[in-house]
Amino acid sequence: MIRWCRFSANILFFSFLSLLLVCRYAYALLPFVATGLALLAVLYWAFFSPGRWSLDREDVFFLLAMLVFAVLWLGDVLRTGAWPVGEGNQGVWLPLWPLMAAVVMVAWRLAAPQPGFLWWGVAFGAFLAGCIAAYEYWWLGRPRAGNGMNPIPFGNLALLLGSLSLVGLISPYVTRSSLRLVLGLAVLGGLLASVLSGTRGGWVVFPVLILLLVRHVSRSWCESFRGGVVGSVLVLVAVLLAMSLMPGAPVKGRLSQGVANLQDYAGGDAGSSLGVRLEMWRAGWQLIKARPGLGWGEGRLEAQRDSWVDEGRFHQGISRYDQLHSDLVDTFARRGAVGLLSLIALYAVPLWLFWRHWLRGVDEEARALALCGVLVVVGFVGFGLSQSMLRDVRGLSGYLALIVGCWSLLKGRVAGAGLSGR
Template sequence: MLCAIALVVPSGYSLGAVMLLLGSVVLLIKRPALGLNRQDVLVMAVMAVYTLGGVVEAWWHGQGISAMDKPVRFLLAIPVLLLVMAYPPRLAWFWGGIAVGAMGAGGWATWLKVIESVARPGGYNNPIQFGNLSMLLGVLCLAAMGWAVTQRRRHLWVALFLVAALFGVAGSLVSGSRGGWIGIPFVLLVLFRAYAPLMLKRHSVGVLVGVLLAGAAVYTVPETGVQQRVHQAVEQVQRYASGDRSSTSVAARFEMWRGASHLIAEKPLLGWGTEGYKQGMQDLGSEGVINVHSSTFDHAHNEFFDSFAKRGLFGLVILLAVYLLPMRFFAKELGASDLSIRATATAGVLLSVTYIDFGLTQSFLSHNSGVMMFAFLLAVLWGIYSRQRKELAHADLYRD
């Protein structure tokens, strides 16, 4: 349920997470042996520190308990990580849930676009969050290929994940969420690093050609809206470079980043806090430093500028740690001989890669959907990954 209903029911991204959190109560009753290692502790520590950073920010700047809400989700995900590590799910259900979620999101977005003529489908979310999370689910389906080829009915699994990946990416494309498209080359690099050695050279070339042809087809078909969104972005960048600061979506982001940079320069260590950031941006707007329209938003539409401006250098370092530390640990098994572990490792790396990409044009963790999906997917993926590695090490020791 964590992924299967994430985007197709109201607050679906929370329902599976809450059920997992409630299920983690069993840890207090059965007290299973977890055999935590250094990497497990560090991943949980960085999740706890992210929460601590958010709580300290809210307390330091007098923002109240409501400002602690989103950072606390990372702390709540830690019991879920331990639950999954102790009682790992059947991988067919985990990977299958991701495929169902991708197909549901892409299918619904396509229906809204083609049948109901919605300009930018967003389902129960805004189009940016919806489109990027749909892209994430599609990308994770490609990560699942390593696990799929080890199954008895591998051809059916591979076909399912290919179709689901197309649906997930389609959900992003028809939503017009351009920020999610920037990171596609980096996603492909991770997938190539993980799976290219498994394919014959001619197959690798064929896959590359297929991806390029699919991209060209998506771009050239007007009904997808991709070509229009790309041309629109290029035009808006050119206009801004020529001095036009009117309120286009691209210009607004540039202005918000410029305003955040001013605030960062004034309070680089501890930041302004959320309320101080909003007041500071409004002051910059009224002084004519940035476009007035851009001064009305409560976040910088860039995860890194936003964190730096609100929480200072310490907040930025914590944000980078929560993305990069788990990614580094997952990356150790991108070449694992056990393809099931390789699939989990690839998914873990891609989770951080996609969120870093999404964060370039959107403060993704400022939204419930963004923080819930990252925190709980990280918890589930790490729980599965850690358990897989321990079981493999135990099996190797037994064989020796």
């Protein structure tokens, strides 16, 4: 049973990471399959092997963060009678996904996937995203690459997959030359997809991710290797800047557009891309002040916002969206201070746990896996400042799959080293 569960976890984890930005329904189909198999495995162990449970105190904290977030979101659905809509009506089951992730985590803690499937998965995912972005931008002539999805989550997730590929590339325990080659191409592919998507939020987060990587190298590698690895990271940063400044790249145009949007907004014109986003945040703050405790709820937030728009208090462009373009603002306005605390816990608990293991220094493999978890959380916190990533179907599924997968791999490695989080 253990061997079969680990085999299925390997295949599903690799498939999800490599296909998330490539196939239209990978964000939902693969997690549903993983949840079904995980539920069967958990039931089997509960009835036939009750002594095999390996959850410790750290796992309980991790699970509680996901469960509380899901329960409060489902409670919000119950009190309002409305489910989240999401882009293209794809988000109706979003509140259930943290529960699904919790089931998968329990099963994967019993039979975790192997680290190689993480590295191959993020490498293929980032590389394919770069290929798609290049094809759409240079061959099809589209102004922003997105593979038929919102360019913002596409660019953010591609950048994150490329950053995780960079962790594998600089990790001394990854020794296979073929994997290192693919990881190197994946880093370039992820950066290229981010640049060609025209996503500004990722460019703000990327320097923070690079600083974390540099700190990891400075603590992990001996002096003879440090200079070369740091130099490689600097070369990659230079490549990113070169991509950003190459003729026809959307970066300069998007930056100039952002400055012009701010000037227009200061002059009273809120109809631009950035102006509408600022209007959404302003409306969100008014919604928060009106109901800070429990918030407005699913559906009711949009109704109140549109009522204020009809009164002329905000620009009508904000009514086109089903969210407020910020996870913090949207969650606070929708589910109040209680909901905001659950979101902070969904970020803070995994970050705290990953950070502890990253600093603990068990071995290079464990620290690399822990760093991956840190990068995922930090990346989503940064992305979520200007985009509701956790109300996007690929954003939420990507976040949950990555933190659960990285945590299961990390705990498997820690258990193999004879340590515990109890």
